[in-house]
Amino acid sequence: VDESTPPRTLSGRTLEALAEYIKSGKASKIVVMTGAGISTSAGIPDFRSPETGLYANLARLNLPYAEAVFDISYFRENPEPFYALAHELYPGKYRPTVTHSFIRLLQDKGLLLKLFTQNIDCLEREAGVSDDKIIEAHGSFARQSCIDCSQPYPEENIKEHIDKREIPRCHHCKGLVKPEIVFFGEQLPAAFFQSRTLPMQADLCIVMGTSLTVQPFASLPGMTREETPRVLINKERVGGIGSGSDDVLILGDCDDGVRKLAEACGWLEELEALWATT
Ligand code: APR
Numbered sequence: 575v576d577e578s579t580p581p582r583t584l585s586g587r588t589l590e591a592l593a594e595y596i597k598s599g600k601a602s603k604i605v606v607m608t609g610a611g612i613s614t615s616a617g618i619p620d621f622r623s624p625e626t627g628l629y630a631n632l633a634r635l636n637l638p639y640a641e642a643v644f645d646i647s648y649f650r651e652n653p654e655p656f657y658a659l660a661h662e663l664y665p666g667k668y669r670p671t672v673t674h675s676f677i678r679l680l681q682d683k684g685l686l687l688k689l690f691t692q693n694i695d696c697l698e699r700e701a702g703v704s705d706d707k708i709i710e711a712h713g714s715f716a717r718q719s720c721i722d723c724s725q726p727y728p729e730e731n732i733k734e735h736i737d738k739r740e741i742p743r744c745h746h747c748k749g750l751v752k753p754e755i756v757f758f759g760e761q762l763p764a765a766f767f768q769s770r771t772l773p774m775q776a777d778l779c780i781v782m783g784t785s786l787t788v789q790p791f792a793s794l795p796g797m798t799r800e801e802t803p804r805v806l807i808n809k810e811r812v813g814g815i816g817s818g819s820d821d822v823l824i825l826g827d828c829d830d831g832v833r834k835l836a837e838a839c840g841w842l843e844e845l846e847a848l849w850a851t852t
Pocket of ligand 1 (some may be wrong): 693
């Protein structure tokens, strides 16, 4: 045996080998990393898919470039496009997917160490993943505040403004109010930096529905130990996952992927029952 290759954790890079590992009880500290791809089947577009992605459909907002809609300096100049988009994206209209329920199932089985999500739709919370298990790396619509004086802004007012497509202004200093979504040019929440070494403690890493193109989130899968298996459940290969000696690729729709994995673990009925109540 070539000494330089580390001993393999899985008996193969297959879904069956992965399920065997999970059923053995050796995967009890699972970190999950997710992006917009896990919410597309709920009706929320992702960002970069060619036809359906948000960035391909913002032409009507005549932005200088698509990501300007989430750029803090552009927002200061012109908050209209973001608020037009917020009207479409605001939580409460969408149901979690079976992929969100799969994460909840891992939690209920005591196997979820932490979920790192880039999503701002709060669907993980709605699926029943508890607050202490979630790191919303790019913030969320859960809170909003003034971008000048940081004064918190009451949620009920912002809902009203978003419904009426009006731009909410700070009651205190008349500054622009913005949901605490991390815009390009803004710092990620402290909670992200406090938890970013957690993947080193994980004994399994599951990455789902993300292009892994935005840093520093995209560096998370690389924080795992060499011997920690990493699973990619995604339409396409991303982030170099698949080259590691214990990487498993479950390519295709993530709802199908989590159902396949749940079935191999003997959890499919439980998963469907959980999702049916969500
Ligand atoms: N099943 C599996 N994979 C899917 C599905 C699906 N139903 N739908 C989309 N995908 C995949 C796409 O192929 C792509 O690889 O999910 C990924 C989505 O990538 P992005 O659209 O780039 O979304 P995300 O990775 O979350 O973007 C990261 O970019 O604009 C910023 O802050 C924003 O958090 C966002 C960040």
